[in-house]
Amino acid sequence: MEINEQIKKLIGENDICLFLKGTPDAPQCGFSMAVSNVLKHLNVKFKGINILEDEHLRKGIKEFSDWPTIPQLYVKGEFVGGCDIVKEMFEKGELKKLFEEKKLI
Amino acid sequence: MPLPINEITKLIKESIPDASIEIKDLKGDSNHYAATIKSKLFNNLSKIDQHKMVYKSLKGKMGNELHALSITTESK
Numbered sequence: 445m446e447i448n449e450q451i452k453k454l455i456g457e458n459d460i461c462l463f464l465k466g467t468p469d470a471p472q473c474g475f476s477m478a479v480s481n482v483l484k485h486l487n488v489k490f491k492g493i494n495i496l497e498d499e500h501l502r503k504g505i506k507e508f509s510d511w512p513t514i515p516q517l518y519v520k521g522e523f524v525g526g527c528d529i530v531k532e533m534f535e536k537g538e539l540k541k542l543f544e545e546k547k548l549i
Numbered sequence: 550m551p552l553p554i555n556e557i558t559k560l561i562k563e564s565i566p567d568a569s570i571e572i573k574d575l576k577g578d579s580n581h582y583a584a585t586i587k588s589k590l591f592n593n594l595s596k597i598d599q600h601k602m603v604y605k606s607l608k609g610k611m612g613n614e615l616h617a618l619s620i621t622t623e624s625k
Contacts, residue, residue, distance in 0.1 A: 512612040
C-alpha cells in the first residue's frame with residue numbers, strides 16, 4: 445500500500461509526471477528518451493521520476509498502472525500511456541490538444 | 550532469452566483470434582520488435598485498453614523475456 449500512496453502523491457503533485465529509466469536529460473533507454481523529447485518539444489514543464497533509482501517504485505508503478513513497461517506518462521493524475529501511445533498522440537496532434545485542454549500549455 | 554516472432558504471433562492469436570498481426574524484427578536480434586495488430590476486439594476500446602489486451606496476451610513476457618516490442622493497434 446505504501447508504494448501506491450507514494451505514486452498517488454507523485455502524480456497528484458505533478459501535473460505532468462513521467463516515470464522513466466534515467467532522467468529527462470540523461471535517459472537510459474531509447475523509449476524513455478523518445479517520450480522525454482516529445483515533452484521537451486511541446487515545451488511543457490514535467491517531473492521526471494527515475495525508476496532505476498528505486499526498485500520498489502519500478503515494480504510498484506507497473507502494478508499501479510497495470511502496465512508492464514516503462515516509460516509511463518501521467519497527466520493530471522491520469523495514465524496517458526507508454527511510449528507507443530504517447531508518440532502516436534504526438535504525431536496526431538492529440539497530445540498537444542490534451543495539454544491545451546488541461547491548461548498546461 | 551529472445552522470443553521468436555512465431556511465438557509472439559501464437560501468443561497474441563490465442564487471446565485475440567481474429568488478429569491480423571505484422572511483426573518486424575527491428576535489429577535482427579529477436580529482441581527488438583515492432584508489431585501492428587488489427588482486431589475487431591479493439592473496437593470501442595481506448596488505446597490504453599487495446600495495448601493492455603496485447604500485453605496480457607503475452608502472459609507476463611513483456612518487460613521480461615521480451616525486452617522491446619513497439620505496439621500499434623487498430624480496430625477492424
